[in-house]
Amino acid sequence: MQHNLSHTISLLSRTPAALNAFLRDLPDAWTFCNEGANTWSAFDVVGHLIHGERTDWMPRARMILQFGETQTFVPFDRWAQESESQGKSLPQLLDEFARLRSENLDELRGMNLQPADLERRGRHPALGVVNLSQLLAAWVGHDLTHLHQVSRVMAHQYREAVGPWSAYLGVLHCAGHSSP
């Protein structure tokens, strides 16, 4: 389907509650496990999503509207959560993500973007020229990439435990394509 701003906001608004319902108070054995060296746990993923709320999606949307292609987005630090999440609990991160996402969506709604705005272009440091519509659709795709990753990381923990059922469980046959 074409990008639809209303559908985008609907989905983005639900991600924090979905992660909260799934992850809060789950045993650490699920939420702090990863897929091996240099891969992420659910805890890492929530920290990464927080960093995106602060530095990626809305700052880039503002930059497109203000500067167009004349200013290049600041590269996104995909490992920022390593330091930023230190000393925090998963419930704290879930609360922070929910708060930041809510604030960002309030700002997005307040922009009252029109079709012509969504066509406005900016410059990505690696991808080159992109437009605002693509940025907002990618925000959705980024949430979904990390929901997909969290389910895969957890399933990995039971890779041996499921025995012969592994043949039937698609999530166990997903390559590590979305890491990190």
Added chain:
Amino acid sequence: MQHNLSHTISLLSRTPAALNAFLRDLPDAWTFCNEGANTWSAFDVVGHLIHGERTDWMPRARMILQFGETQTFVPFDRWAQESESQGKSLPQLLDEFARLRSENLDELRGMNLQPADLERRGRHPALGVVNLSQLLAAWVGHDLTHLHQVSRVMAHQYREAVGPWSAYLGVLHCAGHSSP
């Protein structure tokens, strides 16, 4: 990690609320879309999970405890939801899934399974001899397979809309391995 009954119940108990938080009242454009012919939408997945609650996991656990390897599990109908979900809304299915899962986990807790019980064996119609521990771990892996699938099916809808960001969004590079 090894199968852990307490961890299994913790995760299984959260899936209905996670799906509810993510899917309830989302636009139909997200919840009724699929990946093409003979693939499933989020609506189909919730119906499939309901059928599993009724006919798969706990009936098979009971069969293992009662009959061991002498009786073969009834094959699981992976398309049952096509008829069973007809005329129902997604909120109705989410409620039904939550109720059945809760009842099943109450029964599972009530079995007060000991390590020796988890080693008891049954017979799968295709996989052959399996044990109760593997069955319960596979129940978790099955939930995670379908959370993984739902995120992939939704991301597919924005495959074009994200433009050049598709290169970075792992969920768009997941083969259709968990369908249906």
